[in-house]
Amino acid sequence: MKENDISFDIRGAAFEVQNELGPGLLESVYEAALCFELGQMGHQVKRQIGIPMRYKEIAFEIGFRVDLLVDDLVVVEIKSVETLLDVHHKQLMTYLKLSGRKLGLLINFNTPSLKGAIVRIVNEL
Secondary structure, eight states, X not given: OOHHXXXXXXXXXXXXXXXXXXXXXXXXXXXXXXXXXXXXXXXXXXXXXXXXXXETTEEEEEEXXXXXXXXXXXXXXXEOOSSOOHHHHHHHHHHHHHHTOSEXXXXXXXXXXXXXXXXXEEOOO
């Protein structure tokens, strides 16, 4: 599967989770539920995976942790906040750049509906 196909499945799974659980829970709850739904679809999902990074000549074993990495291609950053801020978008873009991944989804589950609460961010590499 390519990133766009995976992204489609992630969004569908996110809507399923939101319909079942509703808003107001911890991010870790949505993360576990989304991981389950994606696994049921046949996707390989890694949770809270440490991503190594380099800064100049220094290699860090773990530079940051992504909430979900789906099929080793798509980074998913989960939030449960009143409003997505610019810093959340920048955080995901930085994760994409440092990990060398092309596509990420920022999902805010603390809304009555996910319509408009899923942001697709593309790293042009």
